[in-house]
Amino acid sequence: DAMVIQNPRYQVTQFGKPVTLSCSQTLNHNVMYWYQQKSSQAPKLLFHYYDKDFNNEADTPDNFQSRRPNTSFCFLDIRSPGLGDAAMYLCATSSGPSGSVNTQYFGPGTRLTVL
Amino acid sequence: AQSVTQPDIHITVSEGASLELRCNYSYGATPYLFWYVQSPGQGLQLLLKYFSGDTLVQGIKGFEAEFKRSQSSFNLRKPSVHWSDAAEYFCAVGALGAGNMLTFGGGTRLMVKP
Numbered sequence: 340d341a342m343v344i345q346n347p348r349y350q351v352t353q354f355g356k357p358v359t360l361s362c363s364q365t366l367n368h369n370v371m372y373w374y375q376q377k378s379s380q381a382p383k384l385l386f387h388y389y390d391k392d393f394n395n396e397a398d399t400p401d402n403f404q405s406r407r408p409n410t411s412f413c414f415l416d417i418r419s420p421g422l423g424d425a426a427m428y429l430c431a432t433s434s435g436p437s438g439s440v441n442t443q444y445f446g447p448g449t450r451l452t453v454l
Numbered sequence: 455a456q457s458v459t460q461p462d463i464h465i466t467v468s469e470g471a472s473l474e475l476r477c478n479y480s481y482g483a484t485p486y487l488f489w490y491v492q493s494p495g496q497g498l499q500l501l502l503k504y505f506s507g508d509t510l511v512q513g514i515k516g517f518e519a520e521f522k523r524s525q526s527s528f529n530l531r532k533p534s535v536h537w538s539d540a541a542e543y544f545c546a547v548g549a550l551g552a553g554n555m556l557t558f559g560g561g562t563r564l565m566v567k568p
Contacts, residue, residue: 380560381560
């Protein structure tokens with residue numbers, strides 16, 4: 340089945356220790372998103388890639404970076420995690436031209452704990 | 455800019471009872487509307503969506519939603535709730551020209567009593 344896969348499902352890191360979260364998709368979608376979701380809150384968009392074009396949300400901290408080496412994979416790098424970065428990180432994908440509204444399909448998420 | 459309000463943070467219903475979750479949006483043109491469900495520790499699963507056409511939309515798991523332009527609403531309904539429906543439900547709106555982004559409501563947590 341076509342799907343969005345996130346690894347690992349659970350990640351524990353130490354305060355200030357860089358961490359990378361991974362997302363892959365078999366849907367061949369051209370758009371990939373990273374969301375941060377804190378407990379009992381709605382997902383908050385961090386950034387997205389339209390093809391290779393990176394689009395950063397204005398309020399996304401510089402501590403968060405992303406890479407998309409190819410269509411299938413996208414990575415979220417947190418350079419110096421703080422306690423406030425503990426959250427569920429959701430990857431999503433969609434397909435369609437820029438500016439259109441397309442259905443987003445989500446992965447299962449990675450739960451990040453910062454000690 | 456578009457916005458979404460889900461007025462009910464928590465709702466508790468008895469198993470077998472009917473359910474309606476409210477969603478109100480603010481957007482100047484025709485919105486693109488979605489309902490997602492999130493079980494604990496999981497990602498978001500699409501229940502249904504409205505882009506155009508028939509204002510009553512059928513989704514998975516027996517859910518439906520009705521788009522009412524006059525009330526700026528897109529309420530989610532299910533005639534008979536099952537214990538497995540206990541989850542968080544998010545309404546979202548997309549808008550042309552807003553890139554590929556969705557604006558999410560704050561979510562409604564559904565609890566089901568046996």
